[in-house]
Amino acid sequence: MNKRFLKEKLIRAGFFVTALVSVLVLGMIMVFLFSQGLPIFDQVSVGRFIFGTQWYPTAEPPDFGILPLIAASVAVTAVSSLIAIPLGVTTAVYLAEIASPRMRGFFKPVVEMLAALPSVVIGFFGMVVFAPFLLEQLDLLTGLNLLNASIMLAFMSVPTICSISEDAIYSVPAELKEASLALGATHWQTIYRVIVPAALSGISTAVILGMSRAMGETMVVLMVAGGASLIPGSLFDPVRPMPASIAAEMAEAPFHSEHYYALFAIGVVLFLFTFLFNICADYIAGRHKQVGAATL
Amino acid sequence: MKEQIKIRAKNLNFYYTDFLALSEVSLDFFPHQATALIGPSGCGKSTFLRCINRMNDLIPGVRVEGSLCLDGQDIYGPKVDVVEIRRRVGMVFQKPNPFPKTIFENVAYGLRVNGGRDREALSRRVEESLRLSALWDEVKDRLDQSALGLSGGQQQRLCIARALAVRPEVLLMDEPASALDPIATQKIEELIHELKKRFTIIIVTHSMQQAARVSDRTAFFYMGRLIEVGNTETIFTYPRHKQTEDYITGRFG
Numbered sequence: 012m013n014k015r016f017l018k019e020k021l022i023r024a025g026f027f028v029t030a031l032v033s034v035l036v037l038g039m040i041m042v043f044l045f046s047q048g049l050p051i052f053d054q055v056s057v058g059r060f061i062f063g064t065q066w067y068p069t070a071e072p073p074d075f076g077i078l079p080l081i082a083a084s085v086a087v088t089a090v091s092s093l094i095a096i097p098l099g100v101t102t103a104v105y106l107a108e109i110a111s112p113r114m115r116g117f118f119k120p121v122v123e124m125l126a127a128l129p130s131v132v133i134g135f136f137g138m139v140v141f142a143p144f145l146l147e148q149l150d151l152l153t154g155l156n157l158l159n160a161s162i163m164l165a166f167m168s169v170p171t172i173c174s175i176s177e178d179a180i181y182s183v184p185a186e187l188k189e190a191s192l193a194l195g196a197t198h199w200q201t202i203y204r205v206i207v208p209a210a211l212s213g214i215s216t217a218v219i220l221g222m223s224r225a226m227g228e229t230m231v232v233l234m235v236a237g238g239a240s241l242i243p244g245s246l247f248d249p250v251r252p253m254p255a256s257i258a259a260e261m262a263e264a265p266f267h268s269e270h271y272y273a274l275f276a277i278g279v280v281l282f283l284f285t286f287l288f289n290i291c292a293d294y295i296a297g298r299h300k301q302v303g304a305a306t307l
Numbered sequence: 308m309k310e311q312i313k314i315r316a317k318n319l320n321f322y323y324t325d326f327l328a329l330s331e332v333s334l335d336f337f338p339h340q341a342t343a344l345i346g347p348s349g350c351g352k353s354t355f356l357r358c359i360n361r362m363n364d365l366i367p368g369v370r371v372e373g374s375l376c377l378d379g380q381d382i383y384g385p386k387v388d389v390v391e392i393r394r395r396v397g398m399v400f401q402k403p404n405p406f407p408k409t410i411f412e413n414v415a416y417g418l419r420v421n422g423g424r425d426r427e428a429l430s431r432r433v434e435e436s437l438r439l440s441a442l443w444d445e446v447k448d449r450l451d452q453s454a455l456g457l458s459g460g461q462q463q464r465l466c467i468a469r470a471l472a473v474r475p476e477v478l479l480m481d482e483p484a485s486a487l488d489p490i491a492t493q494k495i496e497e498l499i500h501e502l503k504k505r506f507t508i509i510i511v512t513h514s515m516q517q518a519a520r521v522s523d524r525t526a527f528f529y530m531g532r533l534i535e536v537g538n539t540e541t542i543f544t545y546p547r548h549k550q551t552e553d554y555i556t557g558r559f560g
Contacts, residue, residue, distance in 0.1 A: 186404035194417035195394030209407055
């Protein structure tokens, strides 16, 4: 009896320690991120850092204005969402509601496999296949631009949006569907009037997580966004989103230099963006659970 | 009983893939009557009920043989519009299943999918339906609140109002009070008495007392077969079959 009790206690302690390690490590990374990022604000004010339009970190004197980088990140995320949300959500509706079990058995693994594609492969595809195609078709200066990056990012967020939305749609109680059909609604009316609204919080979570993925993605934007730190004026301008800037410059920035601190500060800004997305996703998912508040 | 027949099942067989769930069921339903379907779990009474509005279509691999007619028109005929059938044959389910919408929108739903746009006409019909289901006085001041905030019994009466709003000719009720407390159950039963003046009602129930209280006719199902059907009073006092008697006296089931 005592032995069993001891074993139980040990197992509990073991799980606690492993859980603690991951939380601690994440916490330490956060502390490090902020400790390395905040010193730049001794040199540059927060306002000038965020709203400054010139990013010349190695010039003399250097300019640390990251507005072009923020604008680039926001623009690629927005444009890729415009592509990925309709694609992802309609695919999810198709899989959960319309596809026959056989089609579903075929499509679902394929969509999930898309998620397994390494981002560098997608970046490579954008670079050697899609960029020349854009260049030729649209007669541009460069095929590596905002549009290219957005489309590649959309490829990456469709599986996230689709599979989470599909789960949400699939888990709408069959009773609601039956109630709608029994009232003489068609299958299509049932989908857009009952099923999708009932799954809306899950779908919103999916969309936000997909956008969060697009915003934080580094390799694709590093390879295909073009890398120019300009506020984009059109879909075909080359841009330099925040993650690409950090990845490209970190190796060249001298340890504990201003440039080094500035890159970490970009990391802080990026973190705040994705953190905000995740808070939104959590908030929407939580609202769904309240009885009585689900008024549509 | 030489009244016109509302629904007529003739030699109806029903299969879930290979399993024969209903065998040679022949049963007539008359307008303005409540018919109770009773029998032990798995006897096929719910399956039969769900044949009438083709709710079983949603399950893959089901098959129907024989005929099932609504006003003489075969419900499973090749040219039949399922949506049309379901508008004429309403259904109330075992568990209250209001939509996560407002009380008003729940009742208006069937009208909206039917193309109802005129706000005033909708309001009128919503009020009328809620009055019919005896819920109006309890909800008239909070029509724009979520239906999920209502109690279980109120939700079920809302589901009845929702079904009535499209003015069906037949109302199917699948153990409508099984998830409710005795007081809510009593309200639903009183309601059935009122409703059968206007609709044809078919109710599946596990409660013998409920069948006796609300129905004019009772049909007893056992192992996928219709054993006996007749006036409720007769069935409960002089059952012709041994199985019926055993069931209603509680010796099995």
